Amino acid sequence: MTERLVVVGADAAGMSAASQARRMRGPDDLQIVAFERSTHTSYAACGIPYWVSGDVSGPEALVARSPEQHRSRGIDLRMSTEVVAVDVAAGTVTARDLATGAEETLAYDHLVLATGASPLRPPVPGIDAVGVYGVQTLDDGAALLAGLEALGEGPRRALIIGGGYIGIEMAEAMCSRGLEVTVITMGEEPMDTLDPDMGRLVHEAMAAMGIDVRTATAIEAIETDAAGRAVGARAGGELFSADLVVLGTGVRPNTALAAAAGLPLGQYGGLVTDRRMRVQGYANVWAGGDCVEVLDLVSSRRVAIALGTHANKHGQVIGTNVGGGYASFPGVVRTAISKVCDLEIARTGLREADAVAAGFEPVSVRVESSTRAGYYPGAQPLTVKMIAERRTGRLLGVQIVGREAAAKRIDAAAVALWNRMTVEEMTALDLGYAPPFSPVWDPVLIAARKAVEAVNRTR
């Protein structure tokens, strides 16, 4: 008998799940219906800042697979159709065609919730004014580009609210477009996914790029002109004038639908699943992508991390399980990399504050090294911070700030964390060495050696 898989949300997690299930089970065995409330499928949201900057030519480049491509693979895809209710007892979803308002109730054998995350909008006056832009969807990107074009040439000023990944990437994009840029963040430093001492390095580098970074500053209101158009913001008691305002204030799991259905949500509002990405307590309901919480393997706590690479893995795991195979997603170590112009920023594991919150006593070291052998042309400075547990020396986290091939160096540390290595074990790691690529002591190994000494001093 043909089973039916219903997918809610046709972006990375949802369509990876659908595609993988389809690879494993033919149309006679598994009917797949996917609902998407927007007009786009499977697009790279993380590429939007680079489209806005002009590095990527157009939105179509960001679409990994179009609705037509999905349909041609035997997926019944309903665009501009929003699932408005899930009845897990009855095993049905109710979907509304956003153009006509018509509703349909459909039974499922397997349900995949991949509803993503929604941007957090500071609840201040004027936040919904014309000229205030998000960068979450392709439509957001198009609106921002249209707004930019309407400004014409000449001196223009952008105000970025938020100093995290989106904030710094949009700061780069606005610099690329020739705007003067101010970044306002509530954090002690920008990039508060790093410890403040490492965030300070980002701050200094951004200042040297001509970006005005205001820290520990809360947005109070968007200022508008008589036509209701944003002309700046009031923050920290100061008035910042701007031709456009960009919001990069984070996201939260989009789980209103799941909550209404009574499904279990965690501390950060994300769906709680088991290792196979099955919603806890529901045999045939799966969830993945930005709408779930995942296990942080270092702190052993659940966290919400909106990242395309995780969403794709979740979809792959769900699709394999729905397809009759076995796959699991053990968790994350919170690896993340980014850049602002030529400054690369990477982190994995816990920050000092995270470590303390998880009950570890952290020991930290910071080393200055170089991206290549010191004598090799183009060698650039690189700062590595390493955090270990007191006494045991277990690696807890690594942060890297530097230029040119700095960011992906975090991967070696991420794999070490995954394997619960101690910093002493790490000192012997056989990492790649040649003068164009690394000093003879790899920066991560130098940090590990210093961390061993620091751990020994605090035993």
Added chain:
Amino acid sequence: MTERLVVVGADAAGMSAASQARRMRGPDDLQIVAFERSTHTSYAACGIPYWVSGDVSGPEALVARSPEQHRSRGIDLRMSTEVVAVDVAAGTVTARDLATGAEETLAYDHLVLATGASPLRPPVPGIDAVGVYGVQTLDDGAALLAGLEALGEGPRRALIIGGGYIGIEMAEAMCSRGLEVTVITMGEEPMDTLDPDMGRLVHEAMAAMGIDVRTATAIEAIETDAAGRAVGARAGGELFSADLVVLGTGVRPNTALAAAAGLPLGQYGGLVTDRRMRVQGYANVWAGGDCVEVLDLVSSRRVAIALGTHANKHGQVIGTNVGGGYASFPGVVRTAISKVCDLEIARTGLREADAVAAGFEPVSVRVESSTRAGYYPGAQPLTVKMIAERRTGRLLGVQIVGREAAAKRIDAAAVALWNRMTVEEMTALDLGYAPPFSPVWDPVLIAARKAVEAVNRTR
């Protein structure tokens, strides 16, 4: 009572050992005497190709620490002095001043053998002719540069014997200097530290750079002119004319002294040590650097690997142990990276042939991916080969050939190998993702997914 540490060979391993022992024990506690037969200490031999290419300004840039710097740290350094005999029963070394011929016998409490490796010179007629250059020592580099200068401007042709690391790096150097370059290798493909299918990619890229690569070709003789100067070579029955000939035909552990002293040597002629780098069976004799064999953690066999990064680690471990601490060198996973012009080459673990020789049944996959998200400007192709054990899926090796930040991606695989991960475990690894640095599925993870499928097909 003051003990005496005698170090034979004052390059990376020897002087790292001396420096670390000195950090741990003061001059009243430990006298340190180091013998060096050349006129240089602690230099980056791996930087010589980049000096010859002109990327590095002069030999002084390659010297990490001069004799004077070592002496100022309380190390009694005897330059141009060769240790000609070791008597392990008596606990003495006999050293000869190469200028005067005077010999001295000195007792030691701890002995460190760090005698390095010697280049293999093909035993063919003319190999010692003027115009045939090695690239092992700073003096070799200076001789080659003088030879280059003597050629003047205009069309010149270099013949490189050997297609391994030194061979390709010298091919790059000679290209940078504007010479026409031919590389002759006995291997099926250049870079025979890779499997032939990956070496083929290197071959094609080198050909596209205008480098003439002749594979499966043995050198038969160096051709000389009436003055005894090299004017080319005969190889594979063909005559190759050249203005200079560079030897990059590998090295072997330099252990004649150790052999004469009756110390244990392994299959590759390297000294055999325990995990603490103590020569097996000798309580107070230590050895490190290119003159030792080390444990390959994947094959569980001893191998000889001449690499500065290992030599530095060995020295650090020996110095810590001689200093009264505890440190060990568990082994290697045979990570190595290099480049020829903008083509980056990386490997870790076993090649297919190594895996078979070690008794594994290997399963291999090869994937084409990209260095950045496909839509991000500057994305470059990248080929990853992954080798796993049949049935268990244990990771056995990874090879990467590509451009721009391709090489250091091997580190994630090297740490996975170190931790004996299976390819299935690897598919979940939390590696850094952002569009400028990686596709949403990291190339190493794509390879791991394919490897899981391949392993499953052969169960």
